[in-house]
Amino acid sequence: MKPANLLSWILQLAVSAVLVMAATGKLMSRPESVAMFQQLDFDPGGRYLVGALELVAALLLLTPQSIVWGAVLGWGIMTGALIAHGSRLGFQGDEGQGGLMAAAVWIGCTVVIFLRRKQSQSLRRMFARSDDEGRSDAP
Amino acid sequence: MPTESFSRHAQTMPKALSVDLIRLARFANTMLLLLPALFFAAGYYISFYFHILTVASLFLLLVNFSYRHVQKDHALLRNFGIIGQGRYLIESLGPEFRQYLFLNDREERPFNRTERSEVYRKAKNVDSSDSFGTLLDYGATEIKLRHSMFPTREGGVRPFRVTFGNRSGVTRPxxxxxxxxxxxxxxxxxxxxxxxxxxxxxxxxxxxxxxxxxxxxxxxxxxxxxxxxxxxxxxxxxxxxxxxxxxxxxxxxxxxxxxxxxxxxxxxxxxxxxxxxxxxxxxxxxxxxxxxxxxxxxxxxxxxxxxxxxxxxxxxxxxxxxxxxxxxxxxxxxxxxxxxxxxxxxxxxxxxxxxxxxxxxxxxxxxxxxxxxxxxxxxxxxxxxxxxxxxxxxxxxxxxxxxxxxxxxxxxxxxxxxxxxxxxxxxxxxxxxxxxxxxxxxxxxxxxxxxxxxxxxxxxxxxxxxxxxxxxxxxxxxxxxxxxxxxxxVATGKCCPSELSVSNLFIPSGSNLWQFVDKEPLLREALQTETESVAPTPHSES
Known part of the structure; x- marks a missing residue:
């Protein structure tokens, strides 16, 4: 296995582990999770939505065909988390711990997207067919 | 800088409405910069749910940035960003749409819709008769078969048989x-x-x-x-x-x-x-x-x-x-x-x-x-x-x-x-x-x-x-x-396909065959006397 792939897999595993933990907290309505989302006026719909998306992202990250999509989804959720911490919750205290964790996962996702950028060719092909010389007369 | 006459002209003529794609794209690219801020404000003051849109627009902004400042393969994406993808997206559906909707029945190549549907109908064993008249450009290029006043009588068509290898005497012709x-x-x-x-x-x-x-x-x-x-x-x-x-x-x-x-x-x-x-x-x-x-x-x-x-x-x-x-x-x-x-x-x-x-x-x-x-x-x-x-x-x-x-x-x-x-x-x-x-x-x-x-x-x-x-x-x-x-x-009055000859064809001057028979000097030289464009071939004249 290439070093880049190895690094990517380590990050994927770590990120999905955090995502799964965070998702169980939200989906099982742990009090601290509920309190946090109430503070955001995002409870319960937002809590379930984010929890479900976190699970999906973790699954995608562990499926070889969709790693980059899982990372993109994880990146989006963590961007939201950073916004929440930045605008309402802050980075201090018990809740702040979650914010730091979100920042770490955000970085992890960004690195995975970069390492798996070749896979996102499929994204480009889906839209532009840029590598399809047979049909595209794209300039 | 518009000249005086141009600006006067512009004043007198009411401006016709048109879509300026270049300006539209520039406008979209500018708006894309504002969107995340807009949604963030909504998320902050109205409801946290708006932050879902904040994240989505941030993502779009990043994709747009990579199109405009990272990739260099496509000038269109570099100049217009994500909105330039519209061209490729729609273009990629072009072949399908042309076939479904926009090409007429006689336009497609190599086989047009009429030719294809004739085969489909034969294959499905359904009626394959058409109505009202031919869709071909009847006068110009289509080779036609000359029929006879006296079609072949019932039972007159011989069963088709062609044997390979009988002349060279193979064991299993x-x-x-x-x-x-x-x-x-x-x-x-x-x-x-x-x-x-x-x-x-x-x-x-x-x-x-x-x-x-x-x-x-x-x-x-x-x-x-x-x-x-x-x-x-x-x-x-x-x-x-x-x-x-x-x-x-x-x-x-x-x-x-x-x-x-x-x-x-x-x-x-x-x-x-x-x-x-x-x-x-x-x-x-x-x-x-x-x-x-x-x-x-x-x-x-x-x-x-x-x-x-x-x-x-x-x-x-x-x-x-x-x-x-x-x-x-x-x-x-x-x-x-x-x-x-x-x-x-x-x-x-x-x-x-x-x-x-x-x-x-x-x-x-x-x-x-x-x-x-x-x-x-x-x-x-x-x-x-x-x-x-x-x-x-x-x-x-x-x-x-x-x-x-x-x-x-x-x-x-x-x-x-x-x-x-x-x-x-x-x-x-x-x-x-x-x-x-x-x-x-x-x-x-x-x-x-x-x-x-x-x-x-x-x-x-x-x-x-x-x-x-x-x-x-x-x-x-x-x-x-x-x-x-x-x-x-039967319409030609023959009993088997091998009885047909060039004289059974009507070859219009627009057909490549006519051009060829008439003008190919090599063939004419090789065959010495090809003056008639539709000379009957010897093996048909029994």
């Missing part, structure tokens, strides 16, 4: 009972379901099927159909490690009871002067094994048969194969130069060895994969080529020594009868049978993505092609085309 043959399609270019469906249908209709240059014809033989084995330029299935003919393998193959004839391919109408091409995407382990080629790279056959470097060695090579096997052996080629072909025939005469049949493939012939330059620009069209070949053979007095097969878009009775009138003994078609299988002319044969599962090895795509159902369609297609052929023959 082959008699064709139907004027249509399945032209060369290899396992490799087609998937196994498609091959088996055609083979089963061919067996039912009693017509032979050409294997194409795909190595041992495992799937062609499965359904009990008669098979014509093609020796391609790479000799898949009968090659030794040096790429030369493996005589033992050929003799073994030729002894198979289903293999009725051998066809040596010199060139193909779609890409004369270029060997067969199987793209890497379509090479499965099984194909690699049947052909004896590596996986993961395109398989390109040489443009020539290794043993044939001039006319005498070519005739000798054909004779060598005829001596090896006990079945008729012929050749397939697309005509480039009549002088060359004339020399070839003279050499056959000198050595007194003739192939049992010659297949003339027109430049309009089809293929799974070929460079556009070859498909579009090389090879004589079938009708002029066939006409010239017949004339040369007649001039040399050897027309009766070989049978002539014609190939090149002969998917309906009209085109087939034209070929008969020009001197063909039987007609090959490949794409006609693909259409009968349900080909929708997606033009993706070389990409392993055939949406109807014909030219693909993807099991998921092949799953849509049910061999039993499609075999019935193949058989119906043959039967119904034959019925058309017979009815048209």
């Amino acid at each position: 082959y008699t064709l009972k139907n004027p249509m043959l399945v032209s060369a399609m290899s396992f490799g270019s087609l998937g196994q379901n498609a091959i088996r469906a055609i083979a089963r249908g061919a067996a039912r209709a009693g017509i032979p099927m050409n294997t194409g240059e795909g190595g041992y014809p495992k799937y062609h033989l499965m359904e009990g159909a008669d098979v014509i084995f093609q020796i391609g330029t790479a000799k898949f299935g009968v090659r030794n490690s040096d790429g030369e003919l493996d005589e033992t393998a050929l003799r073994e193959l030729a002894n198979h009871e289903q293999i009725r004839m051998i066809e040596i391919k010199f060139s193909q109408g779609a890409k004369p002067g270029k060997g067969g091409l199987l793209p890497a995407e379509k090479i499965t382990p099984e194909i690699a094994k049947l052909r004896g080629v590596p996986m993961g790279e395109d398989v390109v056959s040489p443009p020539y048969q290794k043993e044939c470097h001039d006319v005498p060695s070519t005739v000798a090579f054909i004779a060598r194969i005829q001596d090896l096997v006990e079945i008729p052996a012929g050749i397939k080629l697309c005509i480039g130069s009549f002088k060359e072909f004339h020399d070839f025939v003279r050499e056959m005469k000198r050595q007194n060895r003739f192939p049992d049949f010659i297949t003339i493939d027109g430049g309009e012939g089809g293929t799974g994969a070929a460079p556009a330059a070859f498909m579009d620009r090389i090879g004589l069209p079938l009708y002029p080529a066939l006409y010239g070949v017949v004339k040369i053979l007649e001039r040399e007095g050897v027309r009766d020594r070989v049978k002539l097969l014609a190939a090149g878009k002969l998917i309906n009775a009209g085109r087939q009868l034209t070929a008969f009138a020009l001197g063909a003994d039987a007609c090959y078609t490949a794409r006609g049978f693909m259409l009968a299988l349900g080909c929708i002319q997606a033009l993706e044969c070389g990409r392993n993505t055939c949406p109807v599962g014909i030219t693909t090895h993807d099991p998921q795509l092949q799953a849509g092609l049910d061999p039993e159902l499609k075999a019935a369609r193949v058989a119906h297609y043959v039967e119904n085309t034959q019925r058309d052929l017979k009815e048209m023959l």
Whole structure:
């Protein structure tokens, strides 16, 4: 296995582990999770939505065909988390711990997207067919 | 800076509404910068739910940034960002939309909708009569059959019979009972379901099927159909490690009871002067094994048969194969130069060895994969080529020594009868049978993505092609085309297709055949006196 792939897999595993933990907290309505989302006026719909998306992202990250999509989804959720911490919750205290964790996962996702950028060719092909010389007369 | 007169003009003329795509794109790119801030504010002051949009717009912003400042492949994306993708997105649907909605019934190539639906209806065995009148440009280019005032009487049409190999005295001559043959399609270019469906249908209709240059014809033989084995330029299935003919393998193959004839391919109408091409995407382990080629790279056959470097060695090579096997052996080629072909025939005469049949493939012939330059620009069209070949053979007095097969878009009775009138003994078609299988002319044969599962090895795509159902369609297609052929023959007052001659054709001046007959100096020189554009051929005047 290439070093880049190895690094990517380590990050994927770590990120999905955090995502799964965070998702169980939200989906099982742990009090601290509920309190946090109430503070955001995002409870319960937002809590379930984010929890479900976190699970999906973790699954995608562990499926070889969709790693980059899982990372993109994880990146989006963590961007939201950073916004929440930045605008309402802050980075201090018990809740702040979650914010730091979100920042770490955000970085992890960004690195995975970069390492798996070749896979996102499929994204480009889906839209532009840029590598399809047979049909595209794209300039 | 507008000049004075221009600005005055602009004041007096009310501005017409129009969409300025460039300004629209600039506006969109600017707005994209503002969106995240807008949504963030909404998320902060109104409801946290708005932050979902904040994240989405941030993502879009990043994608847009990468289009505009990172990638350099597409100038359009670099200048206009994500909105430039609209062009590619819509353009990529173009082929489908043109076929569904925008091209009229006579516009599509290679087969227009009317031609295709005629085959579909024959294959499905439903009524194929049309209403109100022809859609063809009747006056200008279409070759027409001249009918007779006295159509053939009931029972007057003789059953079709053409025997191959009786002149050269092979042990197992082959008699064709139907004027249509399945032209060369290899396992490799087609998937196994498609091959088996055609083979089963061919067996039912009693017509032979050409294997194409795909190595041992495992799937062609499965359904009990008669098979014509093609020796391609790479000799898949009968090659030794040096790429030369493996005589033992050929003799073994030729002894198979289903293999009725051998066809040596010199060139193909779609890409004369270029060997067969199987793209890497379509090479499965099984194909690699049947052909004896590596996986993961395109398989390109040489443009020539290794043993044939001039006319005498070519005739000798054909004779060598005829001596090896006990079945008729012929050749397939697309005509480039009549002088060359004339020399070839003279050499056959000198050595007194003739192939049992010659297949003339027109430049309009089809293929799974070929460079556009070859498909579009090389090879004589079938009708002029066939006409010239017949004339040369007649001039040399050897027309009766070989049978002539014609190939090149002969998917309906009209085109087939034209070929008969020009001197063909039987007609090959490949794409006609693909259409009968349900080909929708997606033009993706070389990409392993055939949406109807014909030219693909993807099991998921092949799953849509049910061999039993499609075999019935193949058989119906043959039967119904034959019925058309017979009815048209009756209209001409003839008893069998071989009685037709050029004088049964009306050739308008817009047809390439007329141009050719009238103006081709080489042919005229070779045939000395070709003053009449529609001279009757001797073999028709009995």
